[in-house]
Amino acid sequence: xxxxxxxxxxxxxxxxxxxxxxxxxxxxxxxxxxxxxxxxxxxxxxxxxxxxxx
Amino acid sequence: xxxxxxxxxxxxxxxxxxxxxxxxxxxxxxxxxxxxxxxxxxxxxxxxxxxxxxxxxxxxxxxxxxxxxxxxxxxxxxxxxxxxxxxxxxxxxxxxxxxxxxxxxxxxxxxxxxxxxxxxxxxxxxxxxxxxxxxxxxxxxxxxxxxxxxxxxxxxxxxxxxxxxxxxxxxxxxxxxxxxxxxxxxxxxxxxxxxxxxxxxxxxxxxxxxxxxxxxxxxxxxxxxxxxxxxxxxxxxxxxxxxxxxxx
Numbered sequence: 001x002x003x004x005x006x007x008x009x010x011x012x013x014x015x016x017x018x019x020x021x022x023x024x025x026x027x028x029x030x031x032x033x034x035x036x037x038x039x040x041x042x043x044x045x046x047x048x049x050x051x052x053x054x
Numbered sequence: 055x056x057x058x059x060x061x062x063x064x065x066x067x068x069x070x071x072x073x074x075x076x077x078x079x080x081x082x083x084x085x086x087x088x089x090x091x092x093x094x095x096x097x098x099x100x101x102x103x104x105x106x107x108x109x110x111x112x113x114x115x116x117x118x119x120x121x122x123x124x125x126x127x128x129x130x131x132x133x134x135x136x137x138x139x140x141x142x143x144x145x146x147x148x149x150x151x152x153x154x155x156x157x158x159x160x161x162x163x164x165x166x167x168x169x170x171x172x173x174x175x176x177x178x179x180x181x182x183x184x185x186x187x188x189x190x191x192x193x194x195x196x197x198x199x200x201x202x203x204x205x206x207x208x209x210x211x212x213x214x215x216x217x218x219x220x221x222x223x224x225x226x227x228x229x230x231x232x233x234x235x236x237x238x239x240x241x242x243x244x245x246x247x248x249x250x251x252x253x254x255x256x257x258x259x260x261x262x263x264x265x266x267x268x269x270x271x272x273x274x275x276x277x278x279x280x281x282x283x284x285x286x287x288x289x290x291x292x293x294x295x296x297x298x299x300x301x302x
Binding site: 003004005006008009011012013015016019020022023024026027030031034035037038040041042044045048 | 098108109110112113116117120155156159162163166167170171173174272276279280282283284286287289290291293294296297300
């Protein structure tokens with residue numbers, strides 16, 4: 001793309017791409033953190049059940 | 055009738071939702087990528103330049119879909135707020151909470167790309183125009199709701215409070231849509247979603263609709279993924295609370 005308006009068009013697409021990729025990154029990081037929290041909670045619950053059984 | 059309603063509700067219970075969404079997510083993600091590839095090809099290369107605006111018309115293919123999705127996301131949140139307050143559906147609050155950051159991102163994109171388009175066409179990055187100002191208010195509403203969800207620890211209380219605010223805030227949606235008709239504004243009037251049909255030429259309308267579909271699929275993919283994450287987080291919270299109660 002060439003011409004005087006090209007920087008504006010490219011800036012608009014870069015802004016959009018950046019925002020959409022940020023949302024994807026947020027979804028991935030949030031999922032990893034939630035999975036970690038769930039694993040810790042399940043481990044703690046399992047240990048408690050084993051302690052109670054003893 | 056009762057059994058039909060019961061079956062419908064059981065389809066959207068959290069357990070079945072998790073199973074269905076797990077199967078749907080890869081297909082949705084794939085369709086999003088394909089739709090974006092086709093849409094970008096049309097938007098950047100195959101569609102014509104405007105006789106007045108030149109190449110800047112290509113900004114329309116990201117600006118308009120993001121503005122549509124900014125409004126659509128709020129409509130989804132309003133439906134979810136009704137689901138929380140009226141039917142007390144366990145997934146409704148999760149749907150509203152997970153839609154807010156995505157809606158904020160779309161609103162930001164609509165405002166930022168509109169600003170980049172406004173500079174060469176209007177000679178200004180920003181004007182306090184009715185459409186722009188009402189969109190800015192929508193952006194702050196999204197940020198305020200996200201902050202409120204984070205400020206209240208107890209999920210059911212947070213759900214009730216935010217649902218009421220979402221319903222009150224819905225008044226801004228028709229204001230945004232009709233601001234260009236009700237007030238004299240610099241922003242152009244609607245050219246696609248009109249009672250008498252689109253006024254935009256098909257060579258630009260088709261790429262715009264493909265990009266709008268790509269944005270819609272992106273929303274569906276990320277929203278489903280975020281809802282699954284939120285359900286996981288809530289399960290972890292309930293396990294922690296159960297353990298804490300057992301210690302006491």
